[in-house]
Amino acid sequence: MHSASFRMPAYPATSRVSGPLIRARDWLDERGKPAWIIAMILGFVFFWPLGLALLAYMIWSKRMFGCSARTRARYYAPSTGNSAFDAYREETLKRLEDEHREFVDFLQKLREAKDKAEFDQFMQNRGDKADA
Numbered sequence: 001m002h003s004a005s006f007r008m009p010a011y012p013a014t015s016r017v018s019g020p021l022i023r024a025r026d027w028l029d030e031r032g033k034p035a036w037i038i039a040m041i042l043g044f045v046f047f048w049p050l051g052l053a054l055l056a057y058m059i060w061s062k063r064m065f066g067c068s069a070r071t072r073a074r075y076y077a078p079s080t081g082n083s084a085f086d087a088y089r090e091e092t093l094k095r096l097e098d099e100h101r102e103f104v105d106f107l108q109k110l111r112e113a114k115d116k117a118e119f120d121q122f123m124q125n126r127g128d129k130a131d132a
Contacts, residue, residue: 029063036063 028035036058044051057063079086 033063 028039036054040051040054040058042051043054077089
């Protein structure tokens with residue numbers, strides 16, 4: 001038997017299960033935290049391990065305690081019929097998204113600089129103690 005004759009399937013068997021689960025997760029995310037809570041309660045009512053699994057997943061994925069900025073999908077609004085306004089709105093939203101991304105990057109660099117300064121100070125203090 002040649003190893004070249006054996007071919008792995010394009011989609012593993014786990015994708016048969018994960019596909020519907022991902023669609024269900026996305027469907028619940030679209031409806032918000034109340035939908036997750038209702039699903040968890042129904043899980044406890046009909047099959048308690050399912051409710052427990054949903055509760056654990058909600059806590060693990062931070063769906064239970066906020067973090068509503070989990071999905072970073074672009075804002076979409078249907079066309080108003082006024083093409084000039086729609087173009088202006090799209091341009092403005094793109095500019096705001098770019099500014100937001102730049103600001104988040106700036107904050108990350110500030111945090112990294114602060115962490116580096118604190119670490120350098122720690123290493124300097126540690127070196128001073130070793131010399132004494």
